[in-house]
Amino acid sequence: MAELEKAVFAGGCFWCMVKPFDSQPGIHSVVSGYTGGHVENPTYRMVTSGTTGHTEAVEITYDPEIMPYRELVQIYWKQTDPTDAGGQFADRGDSYRPVIFYNSQEQKEAAEQSKKELQESGKFKDPIVTTIEEAKPFYPAEEYHQDFYKKESAHYKRYSIGSGRAGFLSKHWNEDPAEN
Template sequence: MANLEKAVFAGGCFWCMVEPFETSPGIHSVTSGYTGGHVENPTYRQVTSGKTGHTEAVEITYDPEVVSYKDLVEIYWRQTDPTDAGGQFADRGDSYRPVIFYNTPEQKAIAEESKNELTNSGKFKQPIVTSIEEGKPFYPAEDYHQEFHLKESAYYKRYSVGSGRAGFLSKHWKDE
């Protein structure tokens, strides 16, 4: 357990960012929460007010001997619309913006290289605008947000479809 590392990704509503990571080998935990802001221990209500500077994100604790950070970044891209800086799908505003928060210079370099690869792939006609930013304190969200896709699976599935996320991912990433 001493060799575990952390990765933090923001890709819109954190409910939709948990399952794709936690089903991958080498993942020890995925926690929904808030990062990037200026208020300590913010609440969901505070974050969604837009006044704390925080972004909804997931913190992934993983074993780098089983899954690499590069692999996690690749999973991340396939959960988001990397061309939309104003939020993700139906969720709008800074608290839903797409960001890769790096914790080490190595993570930063991997994220930047991956972003460049995606840009050069021609997969999207619009520019890739996902930010790559230095990690800041991560605050776990309230308990009812944790494992939401399991606790409220029917609601989660309706939300994924209704928000436009499921359709976008199917259209753009179905062959990946």
Template sequence: MRQTNLKKATFAGGCFWCMVKPFDSLPGIESVVSGYTGGHVKNPTYEQVTTGTTGHTEAVQITYDPELFDYAELVEIYWRQTDPTDAAGQFADRGDSYRPVIFYHDEEQKEIAEASKEALQNSGKFNAPIVTSIEPAEPFYEAEDYHQDFYKKNSAHYNRYSHGSGRAGFIQQTWGNE
């Protein structure tokens, strides 16, 4: 068995339920965990975060093997899950706890994220500015067990939510089968 140097990637893109599945089964992805980051309360609960008073954002933290999956590829997948022109939330989910953010863990990730954001802005894909924040990673707190792997545990609810929130339609309309 070869030694691996696993890394972390942290992305916020609205409800964390919808941010797990796109990354979960890729080669080199060790885990995708739903949680909260960027706030001022230690070990927040879902109920606390939803009040909007903790400063946390719902996010996923991905543990990956950079020899098998490149960070730049993770960022490209991230863009295809969000509306990068909406800083006030994502789809039906509104407020700071649902804002789109790429949380970088080192300078290399910061540079990759910034270059990718600039390339997306210059691509002409969107008519509005790309407003997704790129911020340093902060302590990440795992969400409660019932939030983990929600798309597997509650697939019918997940599918209704993904479509009902407007996320699935936006992704299809914007990216098609890219």
């Protein structure tokens, strides 16, 4: 087995960023949390106040021999609106901004290449504004946020549809809303 690596992605509400990665081969864990800010050990309340500089994100521990980083980035794009820098769907503000946080030069290059390819594909008429930033300390969110789609499946499904995420993914990525 290869040495496990970590990938960190922010794409709006972290509840909706766990399920798409959780069942993929080579994924060992997907943890909801906070990163990118200037406060140690922030809480959900602190992050959503907009004063910590953190964004909601997921930290994925994976086996790169089974699930290459580039494939993780492709899954990531299909969970987001990469043209919206002000948040994602109904969730607005910096704590919901879309970011790919890289942990190595190889991750940075793969993310930048993938972003360039998406921009050049013409899939979106607006520019791809998702930022690619060096990873900062990652702080796991409170336990009730972990695996939310499993613990509170009805609430999760209502949120995914009500926020506009499921409809957007269906329209732009041909993703089945029932899967999100």
